[in-house]
Amino acid sequence: MDDLKMLGDLGRHLDEEPPAALAAQRERLAEAIRGGRSRGGRRSRRRLAWSGGSRPILGLAALGTAAAIGIPVMLISGGSGSSVQSTATGGPAVTVAGSGPAIQSDTAPRPDQFVYVETRQQYESCRVVTSECRLDPASMRRVWLSADGTRDGRIEQKTAGRPMSATVPGCRNGKQTQLLPEKKAAGRPGGPMVRVTESCTPHPADHSGLPKDPTGMRNHLYDQSDGGRSREELMFKAVGEVARESYVPAKVRKALFTAASRIPGVTRDPKAVDPGGRRAVRLAFTSPYDGVRREYFFDPASYQYLGTRAVATKDVPGSGTKKGEVTGSAAVWRLVVVDRAGQLPD
Template identity: 35%
Template structure:
């Protein structure tokens, strides 16, 4: 291709709609799909068998990059799992919407469930962590992949993920993923200037978060958010403008990322649920299963033929985890009902040191 042809191609084919993940953001959300995007450096790819690429898993920030492009890899992928069949939505899915930014109420079923989840969140005690403390979240996560050549899809076995995040972002955090539950331990990385010495427990250091935002929040940042749902949702639309497949889906997965791997003051958590109820296209799935096998009722939204589900305990309305499922025929990721990824929150609390595990786990 000559220079004139290349210039014409550049003119006709637009560049990417959103920037790549920064190295810091990727380190924080390592191992997941559909990047949350902040700045310059591209996300690293997981390696594995030639031909396999990542499927949408845990939509939004926790996301896998395109992967698996050489045969050397870290070892053969885990055996294929049978995909679970997902139930149908109890509400008819509305036609896809263009950029909205409007504050529309969800269907009654979703509105009721999110209101119940908001009430549960509002009734929890405020942890009021100190600046020197850390948010600790333990979860099980499982990701999907598909073989380009054969069309075969699979979800890897769930593995343990632990993360410690500085409450105010001023200190180094820690990520431990894979140890002891079927996953691979974090690969050692080159020590950066100013980074603490490598950890004996195999944990990976996470950079201090000096510029928190909705796509990489700290507890201190979340504590500053408005507790009025309309004002909060407007802020989410504003700060995520131009990101993701569209404003409504980006708002939905942004809230989901906070639910899955952060702690917020009770009033803010409640406002996040009530804000989610105002996003167009939100429905209910009567039965969903998280990565630990717990059944629950889910709030869901379909985008690009993939349904993202937030799973709640049907009695307490506590957030259990998240699942992504193929929702439409003709999808490259499999037949309708194919699970492309799931997670389960096992513990979330505040601790004094990175790497410290709580004596009692509070889901």
């Protein structure tokens, strides 16, 4: 036993769970961020509207959303795709009526191609100011992601009811370039833009290179799970990173599923129904941190990733979110290899 281990033990002894009050500190930061930009009374309704789904917006912005441009037509197959229904598992789910699913999980993309993924999703958006949360209507998210990560991809989705799109910059020779709005206020089409080049590493949507055995995959997940929460929780999140919106060949899928099932705390339900109404195996992990149960659904035969759901296992004070409430779900509806970003498959 060495002194650093003993010190680690003392650290655990002195450890404290972060309290819910950290939210006040986050609000303090949000206030500073707003303060830096708003003038007088202009701090505005737009903020409320934008803060709706603050996470996705942040996410898009982090990728360098050039602008929140309008998407003229949302492709809803069957015409009833955005309705909401209840399922046996309770809570809202994404209805995927209309055309059948088309998940081509065994066609490997060429490096210059794109993985196109269509996901019907529904998630909760929360207002920063009032902290109220509610489910947005179900909508569709479409992504075109570069197979080798070197080409510009594209994301289109609705966030808090507003269409958003973003370019996912490709990483070539360790550099990526994108246009960013010069100011936040300029986040509308036509505002002044600035070209930003940064160092990067490519994020291929083709995951063929990942480990094909459970142990190798477990190590990969472990490597991806450094952060503020427990290793198990972050490993389970990393499972989603591998599975979601990517081409994952059969052997890697199996390894992923096996490695995920073995993460301590993960439960497995072989007779589940995914948010798209399909028979599925469900893996779930409940975060000791915020009480959210994250679920992933896989095809029982092929281990193809089918979707995800998040369920509150306890009331979230102040947000109106109740124990047992499904706070969001997503179902992969189409996964096809295409030649160009923005190209819709037939």
